[in-house]
Structure formats: C-alpha cells, structure tokens
Amino acid sequence: MGPWLRAAGLVLGSTLLFKALQRGLRRLPLPAHVRRDPTRAWRWRNLLVSFVHSVVTGLWAVLCVWQVPEMLMDIENISSTSGYLLLCFSAGYFIHDTLDIIVSHQSRASWEYLVHHTMAISAFFSGIFLGRFVAAGMLSLFVEVSNIFLTIRMLLKLSNMPAPTLYRINKYVNLVMYFLFRLVPQTYLTWYFVRYVEVRGQGAFLIVNLFLLDAMILTYFSRLLRSDFFPDSCRRRAGKDAGGEKFLVD
Numbered sequence: 001m002g003p004w005l006r007a008a009g010l011v012l013g014s015t016l017l018f019k020a021l022q023r024g025l026r027r028l029p030l031p032a033h034v035r036r037d038p039t040r041a042w043r044w045r046n047l048l049v050s051f052v053h054s055v056v057t058g059l060w061a062v063l064c065v066w067q068v069p070e071m072l073m074d075i076e077n078i079s080s081t082s083g084y085l086l087l088c089f090s091a092g093y094f095i096h097d098t099l100d101i102i103v104s105h106q107s108r109a110s111w112e113y114l115v116h117h118t119m120a121i122s123a124f125f126s127g128i129f130l131g132r133f134v135a136a137g138m139l140s141l142f143v144e145v146s147n148i149f150l151t152i153r154m155l156l157k158l159s160n161m162p163a164p165t166l167y168r169i170n171k172y173v174n175l176v177m178y179f180l181f182r183l184v185p186q187t188y189l190t191w192y193f194v195r196y197v198e199v200r201g202q203g204a205f206l207i208v209n210l211f212l213l214d215a216m217i218l219t220y221f222s223r224l225l226r227s228d229f230f231p232d233s234c235r236r237r238a239g240k241d242a243g244g245e246k247f248l249v250d
Helices: 002-025 038-067 081-103 111-130 134-140 143-159 164-196 202-228
Strands: none
Touching (some): 038 081, 038 143, 143 164, 164 202
16 A cells, blocks of 8 residues: 555645645736636636646656657556656646636536546556556656647637737647647557557556547647638637637637
8 A cells, every 4th residue: 555655645745736836826917808807817827727737747758758768669568757756746737627627617618628637637547556557648748748839829819918920920839739749649659559558457448548538639639720720610609708718619
C-alpha cells in the first residue's frame, strides 16, 4: 500500500496546487467584456489555469521524451521518475478542473470536457497505480503543447479584444501545433496499440479509451477548421452566446 498511498498523495497535492493557483488568479484584473458577465469571468479564470497547466505539462512531456527517447519504442514497459510525476501532476489538474466545472454549475455547457477528463483521469490512474503504460500517458500529454495556442485563441475570443493581427498569427501557429503535437502523437499511439498491445485487461481498456479520444480529436479539428478557415460553413444557432460555452464550438 505504500506506493499507492504515495501516488494518491502526489495526485492530491497536485489537485490542491491547482486550486491554490485558481485562487491566486482571482486577484488579476479581468477584461471589461469578461467582467460584466459572471459566466465569462469564471471561464476566463478557468482558461488561465488551463493555460498554466498546458505550458508546464507540454514542455515537461517533451523534456521527458528527450531525456529517455527509448520510451517511444516501448510505451508499455519503459518509464521514468519524471514521467511518472508528470502523470500525477496532470491527473491532479484534471480532477481540479472537473470539480471546478461541477461546483460552478457549468456541467451542461462543458459536458464534453467532463467526458474528456473522465477518460484522462481513468487512463492516467491505470498507469500511475498499475505501473504500466506510463510512457503512453506521457506521450498523450504532448497535446498540451497544442493546447497552449488553442487556449490563447479562446482567451482572445472571450475577451473580445481588438487584436486581429495577433489572432491571425495565432490561428496559423495553432493549426501547425495541432497537427504536430495532437494529431501526430495520437496517430502514433493508436498505431502502436493496434499493432503491439494485447487486447485484454488494461490494454483493452486503454485501446477503447484511445479510440474514443481519436474521435473527439478529429471532431475538434473539424470544428477548428470550420471556425478559423471556413467560417461561411459554420452554422450558428440564433441567440447562442459563444462566451457561455467552454469548448471550441464556433
């Protein structure tokens, strides 16, 4: 029970760390457009916490692979202390964000996040507590590099700031990063699992989890393309407040 208790303590510590970060961010001033609406104010702070998580986790994941490149060849058995701590750190964030969404009564608007977080937490827990596929979880966190620019995009839209040049630059960088750090790692993980992982027990659970995540990533990629590069094809529902939704929907 010693290692399990230590792992649970690390995850709990990470969850509390992100809670403290959220409280600290409340002292920062809000953009005028955001300040007038409580839902936008919550979403702004929530996205700032997400941004910090993406910066730290994305760079950490890349550093882990750079330090132990052998993990790419055997994502089931090869691990590292840094990669294990990264999974605990990120699991704590997803727990914090799930609780934040529920407590703030944003479950309906952010239900896709809740589904994603449930999948991420269960997958990370299987690696943390069973000691296998830690490298797979770490490789899946390459997505956080892409999330840095996706979050900047959402913050710009939410704040309604007149920064067309910044938005234009970011949308192209975001597209490139989405491909390099979201689509490419996810494709490699899917190929590896289909070819090398035995479909039973933890392996079967993670493969199902992975296929569901593949579908979500492709759906979000389609939304991103329609919104930023083919806006005329977007069907906007009358009366929908884009600032009230957490996910990428317009």
